[in-house]
Amino acid sequence: MANGIRRWPIPPSRDRNYIMACFPSTKMRKLARIAMDASADEIARVKAQFFRGIAQIDLTALNFDHPLARNYHRQPSSKKIARLKNIFTLENCLRSDEENFIDAIVDDDMLAEALQVSGLEANAFRHRPEGMEIPRLLISHVDCLNGLHRTCAAKRHLDQNDQWWTVRLFSKELSTAASKRIIEAFRNEQPFSDGEIFRKMRQYHQMGDKKTENQWLARLTPTKQKDLRQLLKDKRFAAAFDELVDMQGMWDPIKLGTLHRLLSLKCDEELLNYLKHVSVVWKQILRCGDSSIPMSAVDAISVQSLELCAPAISERDRLSITGLMRSKDLFPAITDSRQREHLLENILSIHCLIPSL
Numbered sequence: 001m002a003n004g005i006r007r008w009p010i011p012p013s014r015d016r017n018y019i020m021a022c023f024p025s026t027k028m029r030k031l032a033r034i035a036m037d038a039s040a041d042e043i044a045r046v047k048a049q050f051f052r053g054i055a056q057i058d059l060t061a062l063n064f065d066h067p068l069a070r071n072y073h074r075q076p077s078s079k080k081i082a083r084l085k086n087i088f089t090l091e092n093c094l095r096s097d098e099e100n101f102i103d104a105i106v107d108d109d110m111l112a113e114a115l116q117v118s119g120l121e122a123n124a125f126r127h128r129p130e131g132m133e134i135p136r137l138l139i140s141h142v143d144c145l146n147g148l149h150r151t152c153a154a155k156r157h158l159d160q161n162d163q164w165w166t167v168r169l170f171s172k173e174l175s176t177a178a179s180k181r182i183i184e185a186f187r188n189e190q191p192f193s194d195g196e197i198f199r200k201m202r203q204y205h206q207m208g209d210k211k212t213e214n215q216w217l218a219r220l221t222p223t224k225q226k227d228l229r230q231l232l233k234d235k236r237f238a239a240a241f242d243e244l245v246d247m248q249g250m251w252d253p254i255k256l257g258t259l260h261r262l263l264s265l266k267c268d269e270e271l272l273n274y275l276k277h278v279s280v281v282w283k284q285i286l287r288c289g290d291s292s293i294p295m296s297a298v299d300a301i302s303v304q305s306l307e308l309c310a311p312a313i314s315e316r317d318r319l320s321i322t323g324l325m326r327s328k329d330l331f332p333a334i335t336d337s338r339q340r341e342h343l344l345e346n347i348l349s350i351h352c353l354i355p356s357l
Contacts, residue, residue: 050174052111053125054101055137059163062102062151065333066143068179076148077252077300084153093154095166096134102147105179106139106169114139134166142167145179192219195254195357198228202238202245220256227259234268240275246295247282249303250357278355285350288342293334302330307356311348321347 094100114137115125125135144151147165154165170179192200197219204213217225232238244250262271286293305324309317324330325344334340347354 050171051126052106052108052122052169052171053128054134054166054168055114055125055139056095056134056164057104057137057139057142057167059151059155059158059165061139061141062104062144062147062165062167063141064144064148064151068143068145068176076152078304080149081152081156084149085157088153088157093157093165095154095164100150101166101168102150103145103168103170104142105145105172105174106142108171108173110139110141111137111169136164142169193252193254194220194224194256195251198241198254198256199245199248199251201228202242205238206242206245224256224259227263228256230263231259236268236272237275240272240279243279244275244282244357247298247303248296249298249300250278250282252300254357274355278357281350281352281355285343285346285354287346288339293331293339293343297331297333299331299333301332303356305330306347306354308353310351310353312351318348 112122115122118135118137120135128134144167151165155163197216200216201213204210204216217228220228282295282298283292286295286297306321309321311317311321321330322344325340325347328340331340331343334343
C-alpha cells in the first residue's frame with residue numbers, strides 16, 4: 001500500500017463461487033484467476049495514476065447525486081444509517097482510520113485552488129508521509145464513490161462545528177471502470193442485499209456485460225442462483241423486472257430465499273400482473289406534465305415511506321405524505337419546486353395501496 005492506495009482485499013471478480021460456477025475445469029480456473037488478477041492490477045495502476053491525495057472535507061461538500069452514484073451506488077437505508085449512528089455513538093467515528101476513508105472524484109482546478117489557499121504543494125499533498133497530519137481543505141464539491149451511509153450517519157452524530165470526513169481524492173480523469181470498481185467494492189457498511197444483487201445483474205444484462213452479470217450472480221448462494229435462473233428463464237419475468245431496474249430504491253426488500261415458494265405456487269400470471277401494477281403506479285407518480293421525472297429519483301426511503309399508503313382515500317396518509325414532501329424527506333434528489341408539486345399531486349391522486357417489491 002502506498003499513498004493510501006491499496007488493492008482490493010477480495011476483488012469481486014475473484015469470488016470463489018464465481019470461478020467455480022463459470023469455469024468447470026481446473027486449467028480454466030487457473031487461467032481465469034490470472035486474467036482477473038491482471039484486471040485488478042490494472043485497476044490499481046489506474047487508481048494510483050489518478051490519485052491526488054487525502055484530505056479532511058466538509059460533509060456539505062460530499063455529493064452523491066451524480067450519474068455514477070445514481071446508477072451504481074446503494075440507495076440510502078434508514079436502518080443502515082441508524083446502525084452506523086449507533087456505532088459512532090459507542091465507538092466514535094474513527095474518521096482518520098484508513099478503512100473508513102471515503103473515495104471521491106475532485107475537479108483538478110478546484111483542488112489546486114484549495115491547495116493554494118492552504119499553502120500546500122500538489123506533489124507534497126499527494127505524497128504525504130504516513131503519520132503526518134491529514135490536512136483540512138476548503139473544497140466546495142466532490143463526487144463521492146462510496147460512503148453514503150457513513151456521511152448520513154455522521155451528519156446526525158457529529159457536532160455542527162465538526163462536520164467533516166476524511167476523503168481519498170481522485171482526478172476526474174479516473175476511468176469509469178475504475179470508478180465503478182471503487183463503488184462496487186465490498187464494504188463493511190453492510191453486505192449487499194439480494195435485491196441489490198438482482199438489480200445489478202439485470203443492469204449489466206441490459207448492458208450486454210455477461211462477465212460482470214455473472215460476478216454479481218456469484219455473490220448469491222447456490223440455491224438462490226438456481227432459483228433466480230429458473231425465474232429468469234421466463235422472459236416475461238425478466239422483462240417485468242427490467243421495467244423497474246432504473247428505480248434503484250425499489251429493489252432492496254427483495255428476498256430471493258423465498259423464490260422457490262413463489263415458483264412452486266404456479267401463479268405466474270398473478271405475479272406478472274402485480275409487477276406490471278408496480279410499474280404503472282410508480283410511473284404515474286413520476287409523470288410531470290408531458291414528460292417524466294427520472295426513475296433514478298425513486299429512492300429507498302421514499303419507497304418505504306409510501307408503500308401501502310392510499311393517499312386519495314386516507315386523510316391520514318395525505319397529511320403524512322404532504323408533510324414528508326414539504327420537509328423533502330420524500331424524493332430528496334428532486335429539488336425543483338415545480339417538479340416536487342407535480343410529484344405531490346400525483347401521489348395524492350393514488351386511490352389504491354401504493355405497491356412495492
